[in-house]
Amino acid sequence: MATIKDVAKLAGVSVATVSRALNDSGYVSEESRKKVEQAIKELEFTPNEVARSLFQKSSKIIGLLLPDISNPYFPIVAKGVEDRAQEKGYMVILGNVEDNPEKETTYMKFFSQYNISGVLSVAVVKNSRHTNGPYVLLERASDKEDYSVSTDDVLGGRLAAEAIAKHAKGKVIVIAGPKEVQGSVDRLIGNIEVLKEKYIDYEVFESGTFQISDAEKIAYDLFERYTDFDSVIASNDVTALAIIKEAHKRGLTVPEDLQLIGYDNIPFSQLSSPGLTTIGQPAYDTGYKGATLLLNLIEKKPIHNKKVKLKPELVVRETLRKES
Amino acid sequence: MATIKDVAKLAGVSVATVSRALNDSGYVSEESRKKVEQAIKELEFTPNEVARSLFQKSSKIIGLLLPDISNPYFPIVAKGVEDRAQEKGYMVILGNVEDNPEKETTYMKFFSQYNISGVLSVAVVKNSRHTNGPYVLLERASDKEDYSVSTDDVLGGRLAAEAIAKHAKGKVIVIAGPKEVQGSVDRLIGNIEVLKEKYIDYEVFESGTFQISDAEKIAYDLFERYTDFDSVIASNDVTALAIIKEAHKRGLTVPEDLQLIGYDNIPFSQLSSPGLTTIGQPAYDTGYKGATLLLNLIEKKPIHNKKVKLKPELVVRETLRKES
DNA sequence: TTGAAAGCGCTACCAC
DNA sequence: GTGGTAGCGCTTTCAA
Numbered sequence: 001m002a003t004i005k006d007v008a009k010l011a012g013v014s015v016a017t018v019s020r021a022l023n024d025s026g027y028v029s030e031e032s033r034k035k036v037e038q039a040i041k042e043l044e045f046t047p048n049e050v051a052r053s054l055f056q057k058s059s060k061i062i063g064l065l066l067p068d069i070s071n072p073y074f075p076i077v078a079k080g081v082e083d084r085a086q087e088k089g090y091m092v093i094l095g096n097v098e099d100n101p102e103k104e105t106t107y108m109k110f111f112s113q114y115n116i117s118g119v120l121s122v123a124v125v126k127n128s129r130h131t132n133g134p135y136v137l138l139e140r141a142s143d144k145e146d147y148s149v150s151t152d153d154v155l156g157g158r159l160a161a162e163a164i165a166k167h168a169k170g171k172v173i174v175i176a177g178p179k180e181v182q183g184s185v186d187r188l189i190g191n192i193e194v195l196k197e198k199y200i201d202y203e204v205f206e207s208g209t210f211q212i213s214d215a216e217k218i219a220y221d222l223f224e225r226y227t228d229f230d231s232v233i234a235s236n237d238v239t240a241l242a243i244i245k246e247a248h249k250r251g252l253t254v255p256e257d258l259q260l261i262g263y264d265n266i267p268f269s270q271l272s273s274p275g276l277t278t279i280g281q282p283a284y285d286t287g288y289k290g291a292t293l294l295l296n297l298i299e300k301k302p303i304h305n306k307k308v309k310l311k312p313e314l315v316v317r318e319t320l321r322k323e324s
Numbered sequence: 325m326a327t328i329k330d331v332a333k334l335a336g337v338s339v340a341t342v343s344r345a346l347n348d349s350g351y352v353s354e355e356s357r358k359k360v361e362q363a364i365k366e367l368e369f370t371p372n373e374v375a376r377s378l379f380q381k382s383s384k385i386i387g388l389l390l391p392d393i394s395n396p397y398f399p400i401v402a403k404g405v406e407d408r409a410q411e412k413g414y415m416v417i418l419g420n421v422e423d424n425p426e427k428e429t430t431y432m433k434f435f436s437q438y439n440i441s442g443v444l445s446v447a448v449v450k451n452s453r454h455t456n457g458p459y460v461l462l463e464r465a466s467d468k469e470d471y472s473v474s475t476d477d478v479l480g481g482r483l484a485a486e487a488i489a490k491h492a493k494g495k496v497i498v499i500a501g502p503k504e505v506q507g508s509v510d511r512l513i514g515n516i517e518v519l520k521e522k523y524i525d526y527e528v529f530e531s532g533t534f535q536i537s538d539a540e541k542i543a544y545d546l547f548e549r550y551t552d553f554d555s556v557i558a559s560n561d562v563t564a565l566a567i568i569k570e571a572h573k574r575g576l577t578v579p580e581d582l583q584l585i586g587y588d589n590i591p592f593s594q595l596s597s598p599g600l601t602t603i604g605q606p607a608y609d610t611g612y613k614g615a616t617l618l619l620n621l622i623e624k625k626p627i628h629n630k631k632v633k634l635k636p637e638l639v640v641r642e643t644l645r646k647e648s
Numbered sequence: 649t650t651g652a653a654a655g656c657g658c659t660a661c662c663a664c
Numbered sequence: 665g666t667g668g669t670a671g672c673g674c675t676t677t678c679a680a
Contacts, residue, residue, distance in 0.1 A: 001436070003673055014651040019675055026676085027649050049437040050383065051673035054374045055656050061417075061438075069403055070591060075393040082393075082420055086427075091434050093385075094418045096406055103410075110415050112325070113373040114385075215595065238595070245597040267394060268592045271539065271562070273569040327657055338667040343659055350660085351665045375657030379672050 002043035011039035022047060053115050060090045062294060063111040063119040065104060069096045071238065072266040073283055074122065077138065080287025081120055088295050090117075118294045120287075134297035138290045139281075140183050147297065149290045149308035153183045156279045156312035157190020160233050160261050163277065163314055165198045167259055167321040170230040172202040173222065177235035179206075184235060187263065191233050207235055215242035223250060230258055237262035237269045237278055244272060244319070255321045265315050275317030282310045326367035335363035346371060377439050384414045386618060387435045387443040389428060393420045395562065396590040397607055398446065401462065404611025405444055412619050414441075442618045444611075458621035462614045463605075464507055471621065473614045473632035477507045480603045480636035481514020484557050484585050487601065487638055489522045491583055491645040494554040496526040497546065501559035503530075508559060511587065515557055531559055539566035547574060554582055561586035561593045561602055568596060568643070579645045589639050599641030606634045 004022075008015040013032050020026045021036040028036075039045070053059035064081050066074045078094060085092045093116065095107035111119060118134035137148040164172060174191050177184030188204070195202045203226065207218045219242035222232070234240035240262030247258050254260065254274055262269055262278035269276035289308055296303055328346075332339040337356050344350045345360040352360075363369070377383035388405050390398045402418060409416045417440065419431035435443060442458035461472040488496060498515050501508030512528070519526045527550065531542045543566035546556070558564035564586030568578050576582050578598055586593055586602035593600035613632055620627055 004675095005673080015674080016651055016653095016676080017649085020650090023675080029649060032649080046433060046437055048378075048439070048673050050374055050378045050439050051656090052675075053656095054372075054378050054658090054673080055675050057656075059374065059438075069399040069406075070396070072394070072396050072399075072592075075396075075399050078418070079393055079420060082418075086430070091417055091438070093415055094402075094406075095415075096403060106410070109370060110373075113370055114383075114415070115372070115374050241592070241595040245595055245599070248597045268396075268565070268595075271565040271569055271592075272596060273572045275569070328659095329657080339658080340660080340667055340669090341665085344666090347659080353665060356665080372657050375672090376659080377672095378657080378674090379659050381672075 001048070002045040004045070004047070006043055007036065007039045007045050010043065011035040057115055058117045058298075059115045061093055061114065061116050062090055062291070062298075063093050063095060063107065063116045065095045065097050065107060065119065065121040067097060067099050067122055069094070072268060073236075073264050073281065076267075076283035077122065077287035077290075080284040080289075081291045082287075084288045084291035084295070090295065118298045120290050120294055134294055136290055136294045136297065138286055140181055147293060147303075147306050149286055149293060149310065150183065151281050151286065151310045151312050153186030153312070154190040154193075156263065156281070157187035157192075158194050159190075159312060159314045160187070160263060160279050161191040161194035163316075163320060164231050164233055164259065164261055165194060165200055167255075168200055168231045170201070171226075171228055172200055172231040172233065173226055173229045174202055174204045174233045175207050175218070175222070175235045175239060176204050177207060187235070203229075207239065215239045216246070219243045219246035222246070232258065232260040234260060234262050237264045237266045237276060240276055240278065240319075241268070241272055244274075244276070255319050259321045260319050262319075269315075270317070274319055277317045277319045278315050280313045280315045282312070285310055325372070326369040327372070328369075330367055331360065331363045331369050334367060335359040381439055382441045382622075383439045385417055385438065385440050386414055386615070386622075387417050387419060387431065387440045389419045389421050389431060389443065389445040391421060391423050391446055393418070396592060397560075397588050397605070400591075400607035401446065401611035401614075404608040404613075405615045406611075408612045408615035408619070414619065442622045444614050444618055458618055460614055460618045460621065462610055464505055471617060471627075471630050473610055473617060473634065474507070475605050475610065475634045475636050477510035477636070478514040478517075480587065480605070481511035481516075482518050483514075483636060483638045484511070484587060484603050485515040485518035487640075487644060488555050488557055488583065488585055489518060489524055491579075492524055492555045494525070495550075495552055496524055496555040496557060497550055497553045498526055498528045498557045499531050499542070499546070499559045499563060500528050501531060511559070527553075531563065539563045540570070543567045543570035546570070556582065556584040558584060558586050561588045561590045561600060564600055564602065564643075565592070565596055568598075568600070579643050583645045584643050586643075593639075594641070598643055601641045601643045602639050604637045604639045606636070609634055 004015050004018050008018045017032050018036050021028045021033050082092050097104040120136055120138055122138040139150050176188045215238045218239055223246055240260055244254050247254055252258050262276050265278045265280035269278050328339050328342050332342045341356050342360050345352045345357050406416050421428040444460055444462055446462040463474050500512045539562045542563055547570055564584055571578055571582050586600050589602045589604035593602050
């Protein structure tokens with residue numbers, strides 16, 4: 001690897017001049033610039049970012065903390081982050097924290113050891129802000145956090161309940177996600193608001209988890225616990241998919257015997273059969289806009305909007321009954 | 325952030341001693357070590373990895389190149405890599421290259437700028453070895469590559485075909501993945517070997533892609549093109565799931581009218597209904613063992629096995645007919 | 649407009 | 665056993 005010294009020698013100037021040319025800082029004569037550019041090309045020189053960040057105390061890397069990379073929703077967020085980061089010449093380091101505060105702490109420590117310039121977090125843990133640097137919360141915004149991009153979950157909850165309400169005949173079961181997650185309580189609020197407005201009979205089933213591995217158990221428990229329902233509002237797509245499967249196992253047809261709606265619009269909700277009607281979370285946008293916000297913070301650009309709110313939308317497929 | 329100098333001052337020793345204590349290199353008296361440890365604790369000192377890597381010309385970061393992070397198979401691989409890396413105190417930087425050689429080049433350049441100590445690649449692009457450092461290929465091993473961990477795809481292909489053959493009545497359609505990918509040609513070889521051995525009527529349908537977005541089109545084309553088949557061997561689970569859906573749309577029941585088998589055992593194959601019978605690729609193990617191999621390479625430990633081969637296995641669920 | 653030189657935090661050599 | 669110091673590759677004063 002060629003260094004800035006090699007470039008300087010070849011170009012017949014000092015390293016200081018090369019550095020200035022590299023960063024467009026200070027004065028460099030047209031002539032010197034030409035010579036430097038030529039030398040850079042010849043040596044295939046690329047600046048060593050490690051040395052650069054040692055001096056600047058900040059590297060062009062951002063950290064991304066995800067709760068569960070095997071849940072297909074998060075890779076999409078990650079892709080949004082990655083795309084935006086790459087546009088701005090940043091790399092992203094990914095940390096899978098699995099709702100484990102210890103892993104989160106470990107990562108935050110790593111991050112600061114590497115002079116990471118900012119972090120994006122979808123982690124669930126409260127008070128997890130172990131950094132003084134730029135930090136933006138994704139998806140699970142709390143009131144106290146300064147910067148965040150999240151989806152209007154109350155609205156999403158309303159959308160889901162409205163869609164279900166239109167064709168509900170019997171009781172509606174609402175599956176509630178973990179109470180610690182603001183987003184899932186908001187959805188529940190939205191669900192219930194609508195159900196009450198329309199005087200629809202419902203019951204809330206606490207599932208208390210978002211982990212993919214538990215979805216099947218939830219589905220099983222649901223049918224063991226209740227019998228007199230014909231509609232369910234699931235807390236996420238994974239759960240909804242598990243419920244479809246369990247319903248089929250029990251000889252029920254979807255949506256005739258049981259209609260249901262998911263939440264997230266993960267890629268697979270499209271491939272299930274019947275295709276899952278769900279609420280689309282703008283996963284990619286969340287990542288992309290989150291990264292944009294973070295990068296603006298890092299570059300100390302003026303921020304118009306500390307809390308970006310995205311809108312969810314109803315994605316109609318085949319798990320809701322037709323007009324009845 | 326406290327630095328090594330602060331520690332030295334507080335402990336009343338030189339920075340050299342602190343460094344030795346930190347790295348267990350050279351002699352440090354018990355007394356000095358105690359004082360240093362005390363000072364470290366007091367100042368909450370953590371070594372600056374950037375400075376360390378500037379000197380060592382290598383950071384405790386490994387790069388992971390993935391072809392498509394939204395394909396649920398890859399996040400599992402990533403998790404295996406991440407777990408192993410974290411055990412050894414390494415971080416992983418993730419790059420989503422989307423079978424795009426340019427993005428791959430960009431990442432490799434980033435990696436070298438950050439003195440990354442090694443890279444793990446599941447990327448499809450040939451001759452993509454833009455590095456002289458430790459490099460291990462995952463999943464898509466070619467003959468020429470020195471280090472790799474991959475699954476025995478011919479065996480996987482055989483397993484799939486054997487399972488299908490047991491209950492095939494009419495023609496079997498074999499969906500072939502992209503020819504550029506060694507793994508998918510190997511699977512096809514395995515498929516055909518068995519089908520020929522058993523004198524089963526089959527046809528090969530070239531799909532030419534692994535991208536999730538194309539799966540539905542492939543499924544549609546399949547039914548438009550052929551009518552006289554009752555079994556399909558899909559090139560991956562995503563495609564298989566799309567075929568189930570298309571079959572249902574056309575009023576066919578699975579597995580009675582159409583039996584099929586996937587490949588990969590992605591998490592969702594379990595949640596589909598009926599549950600998808602498939603060939604399990606040891607995704608997590610691939611990542612975990614790949615990282616182990618890479619880390620051994622980095623630490624210049626003796627390598628027993630340059631090309632690790634993992635065994636696929638049949639995962640029986642509900643898309644194959646019972647004994648007929 | 650340019651270059652010499654200091655220094656970012658750390659490691660490793662060498663002398664004591 | 666220990667400490668002084670050079671130097672990793674870069675940026676940024678400061679003088680010239």
